Amino acid sequence: MRIEHLKYLVHIAETGSITKSAEFFHISQQGLSQAIKRLERQLGVPLLNRQVNKISLSEEGKKLTAKAKDILLIYEELLMELQPSIKAHGQELNIIATPLLSKTILQRVLFAFFKKYPQINMNIVEQQPHKIIDQIIGLKNAVGILSARKNFLNKYAVLNRRDITFNKITECGVFACAAKTLPIANKSAITTGELIKYPIVVYNSEHHIQMLQELFQNDGKPNFKVVTTDWDFYQKTVASGIAVGVSTYLAKDFQKNGPFVNVPIETGNEFNLLVGYITPSKQPINPFLNDFIKILKKLPLGNSSR
Structure with a gap:
């Protein structure tokens, strides 16, 4: 069993198409089909239900795909941990933040982060909360920083989505x-x-x-x-x-x-904002981004008056 074969299977499960997956991995449809068949022979079970113009996962394929996602995440994280610190040169982090957070707490995070990783490049984009959710999916080495009321999180089902993970830092009046x-x-x-x-x-x-x-x-x-x-x-x-x-x-x-x-302002809890960060669920968090998040979580945020 090869890591590449697991990647092929997971992508086919997401697209439902050998053609699209073959284009994504820049290999022929025949080559991709043969790779999946080799995996099936190794395991001794069918992974795909093959019908005319339709591909779906078998029950065995669904079980393997669920495990394969975990394996691939662990594999990517392991590769990153094994890289020497010199590999940080040329690395880029993608930060998407709401405008006010970008101009306030994000600046403090950046100053602390660059002291430790001066060689890291940073790509920062300001967006509204709903656009952060849309843009963060699929990005590598990415984190979205936002503050939003609970009704916004419920509207976009942020807390229940599988493609992103929302982590609360604090709640503010x-x-x-x-x-x-x-x-x-x-x-x-x-x-x-x-x-x-x-x-x-x-x-x-x-x-x-x-x-x-x-x-x-x-x-x-x-x-x-x-x-x-x-x-x-x-x-x-x-x-x-x-x-x-x-x-x-x-x-x-x-x-x-x-x-x-x-x-x-006396509003009760209705207008409280949750301050937190979003990461793509399907992307591993590399050590540099993990340190960035640690710095973010240590900031003294929260309710304050005089």
């Missing part, structure tokens, strides 16, 4: 981020009815705008004073007292970067 000169800064908590009286600065992303619209849906139309994708300008707008920001995971960043106060 919602905060109003305001300059210390504003009256709101003296409150221990604030309702959405009180908050809507203040102009709001909005980070111009579909996900953030939708969250704000739902947050104020029972209080009227909020005054979106400033809508921007410039993160520095966003923070300066809050610092100047021109408008109030609404966020979760950014609370600690605000405390470090300016004269801000983070006031919890």
Whole structure:
């Protein structure tokens, strides 16, 4: 039994087509068919049900395919662990993150990561949460970093999908981020009815705008004073007292970067956001990506106020 034969069988199971699998592996259909037949002879059982214009797995084929996926993952992980550290040269990690996370916690992860792996190349893409889910599938050495409400995770069945794995890091409440000169800064908590009286600065992303619209849906139309994708300008707008920001995971960043106060918004758990990362289930996690994830999980995230 050869590793290549297991790869062939798994791919045929996923595509239901010898033709597509042969094209994928750049071999002839005849060569692929013969490889599967050799595997069947070695095991002494039929792995495929062969009909005119239709291929399906036999019961034995289904059992072997399930085990083969585990074997292939272990095999890839073993190869990576056996590689000397010099192999890190030229390696590339693919990071897909929501815009605000990309400009906040991701930066801290990168600084710590590059101290250990200066030779690793990094490909970073900013996307909305639903696009992260679509793009992460099939990527090698990839991780998606996102924050989303539970209703979003349920809508896209993120927690129950087999092709991706979602790992929760923390759960955050919602905060109003305001300059210390504003009256709101003296409150221990604030309702959405009180908050809507203040102009709001909005980070111009579909996900953030939708969250704000739902947050104020029972209080009227909020005054979106400033809508921007410039993160520095966003923070300066809050610092100047021109408008109030609404966020979760950014609370600690605000405390470090300016004269801000983070006031919890009374929303119950309905608007809590889960901060976590997504990896493709069918791709092994190499040692470099594994260290990246370890750094990410160690960040001091979570609810914070003053």
